[in-house]
Amino acid sequence: MREAEPRAAAPLVGLAAAILAATLDEPRVLTVPVAGQPEGRGEGLPAGPLEPAHPTLERGLRAWVERQTGQSLGYVEQLYTFGDRNRRPGGEGAGGKGNGGQHALSVAYLALVREARPAADSAWQSWYRYFPYEDRRAGRPPSLDALTARLEAWAEAAPNPEERRRRGDRIGLTFGAAGSGWNEERVLERYELLFEAGLVPEAGAPDSLAGQAMAVDHRRMLATALGRLRGKIKYRPVVFELMPPVFTLGQLQRVVEALSGILLHKQNFRRLVAQQGLVEETDAVTAETGGRPARLMRFRREVLLERPAPGLRLPSSRAG
Amino acid sequence: MREAEPRAAAPLVGLAAAILAATLDEPRVLTVPVAGQPEGRGEGLPAGPLEPAHPTLERGLRAWVERQTGQSLGYVEQLYTFGDRNRRPGGEGAGGKGNGGQHALSVAYLALVREARPAADSAWQSWYRYFPYEDRRAGRPPSLDALTARLEAWAEAAPNPEERRRRGDRIGLTFGAAGSGWNEERVLERYELLFEAGLVPEAGAPDSLAGQAMAVDHRRMLATALGRLRGKIKYRPVVFELMPPVFTLGQLQRVVEALSGILLHKQNFRRLVAQQGLVEETDAVTAETGGRPARLMRFRREVLLERPAPGLRLPSSRAG
């Protein structure tokens, strides 16, 4: 027999939010400056400690975000609770925590918003600033060559053949060398691999070939958020949380491409959206798109009641 | 500017595990007795507070589970961090926490194991003991009629037409009245709906038509675990964590059916498993299955390196 309620352990609990938006074909994340960080790691996610006054975790998060950025959140979803900052096999870990063996947890959230008015000293950044190799819309990013070369070197430097094979397998699996190609959802696995290989500033790398660093473990949280969002748009109509009330199919496609980092076949994309019943026509068109005027569409909320898994199953294709 | 590290908030942090297995065609969960609970809620999941001595959250969890049940864990995955036990709109909530405004978090995990030897005072229970309406292998469970009748009554009793419609929509969406049929992944949504409708003992219901209750919010955790597992088997080969080293395709199918709660078309199931390259033949057969002897198969680990999303996309069908 044991007690139903855990006894006191009194760890520190923080709340952090990866607040994502998509404006002008570019996926964005809301960042704030963070004091007391090493050179080049002064950017971070809005975050703050859980306080007794917070009625719930999520309400506490919203409070912190509003206080720090002025942004009010719509769609919010819990991502993961990070607990052990020094767990990385590489040892290094992120900034030490001088609280004598006390745990420092951080409950990370994903939030999707429409508006993009940077308030206070917060700023919207393209999320490919932090993960440049994740953007394949213009083809395989050139920086990937240098990156994978370093990864291969790291694999070669493994202490034993067993470990060398394991590392090689992971590289192939996450960066797509093996039979499988690129899987856009494995954002976190790629970041963790780069971390373990010591190729990110957070793990002691001297340069930021693998992207701009962030404070503490915030880049890990952001990677988790991107991976989750990239997966989720396939079976839930969450993209529409990022879209304005009316939009063209072309705009919708460019947002999806921006999020997933890959290009899609235009005609098939519209067919998919149409047959899923995700949108409906308005009687307006817009000529702002460049060529023939496009019809403005709106999200059909009813689809939530109709289909079991409404989303945009992205194909693997790439086309124009 | 703000501090990188959250200031002290000192909430209580607990760890809990939904440890699942599948033996003899029945999906199981490992439970322990919990003291100090109301009548009928003395069953719970292995759990304990996070302690400073725990190197990581997951290690802390493993330690508690071994101490309480003797079971050592293989596959472990974080599920969700529950923070606010009294958040339910219904007010009631689960057992009060007498710690003066202090938060009590609980980080819940999903674990998959093979062996099923109940140690100490822990016990393996069919998980349909807690969610009888989730088992549709023998067709639509009769108890569902009574349950949905009560749900409908609850919807009718809504304070206003707006809310009534909302409740009706949710019932249709989760229990499958609308165009969409039954979605086996919505375990948590169904439980939460029943909770809000006051139909589970945790929310004050006098009977357990909606299944056996559990201590504090453990049934919510279990529901989260089942939903996650049911979803995950479709795109990751996690079922094999539950299977013995060699097995027949029939056994594999029955385990998948037990987990998902629905029956599958046998020939199509084998075709799927085969063409996904998930298993390979051994040169042994077994005659223990009743009819013609079946070939024993084993999981092909290499598939993890080959396919992007190896899993068992369950069809919606039901057949023999």
Place this chain on the structure above:
DNA sequence: CGGGTAAATGCTCATTTTGAGCATATATCG
């Protein structure tokens, strides 16, 4: 004003992937 360019749309077609079933093989049981 006519041609060039850029989307937006409409449709077609070959492949794959599903969902369902029929038919056959090979044990055990009474």
Place this chain on the structure above:
DNA sequence: CGATATATGCTCAAAATGAGCATTTACCCG
């Protein structure tokens, strides 16, 4: 031996997917 039960092989039609071709309708440029 015949009934029964599960394992396995194969077929077929319908639906979903991946790739393109062809048209429509703006705007821009000279």
